[in-house]
Amino acid sequence: AQTVTQSQPEMSVQEAETVTLSCTYDTSESDYYLFWYKQPPSRQMILVIRQEAYKQQNATENRFSVNFQKAAKSFSLKISDSQLGDAAMYFCAYIRGDSSYKLIFGSGTRLLVRP
């Protein structure tokens, strides 16, 4: 069974600094996708970034980028120039490519941003 692990329950970063959130996953599949979702206090799950497993190039979206290490099954999220609005729960998630209906989430990392 596929699993997603986020080992950092909480992280803190100074505004304008850079922070990296960790995620590891376990799968025997070769075709899959990985995501980072942000959940602010309003509770809506917002897609931050997506990575296809077959792509070697790390995904980037403005201040957000990932470090995808397929062999190590690691998928970390780097947030550059942190802003107060980045404060939220961040969830790493996995989905198989051939049965793309079941997202498997990690337990989340709460990010605090200090002004």
Add this chain to the structure above:
Amino acid sequence: DTGVSQNPRHKITKRGQNVTFRCDPISEHNRLYWYRQTLGQGPEFLTYFQNEAQLEKSRLLSDRFSAERPKGSFSTLEIQRTEQGDSAMYLCASSRTGQGGNTIYFGEGSWLTVV
């Protein structure tokens, strides 16, 4: 896109009562999902529709839970004879088949409190 819409956003009900939540997916998204999230946890998959067909149900979905998606548009999730353990946020999400179809977009969720 107007996004995934859910209502009601909050529901407080007495134990033993029935509740129903509605979800309107992003237009032209043929896939619709229900997830459940309790405090401090990542969302857990409940069920999945492709068009009007319910193709997968989690073991979390007891016989008190029923979901429908008539005509492949909006969906309803009904919980009968609610129990305190049903208190959670119920998230609806949608996606489309084809390119980018593995990306799932979430609504704002419906909070259920059973007293």
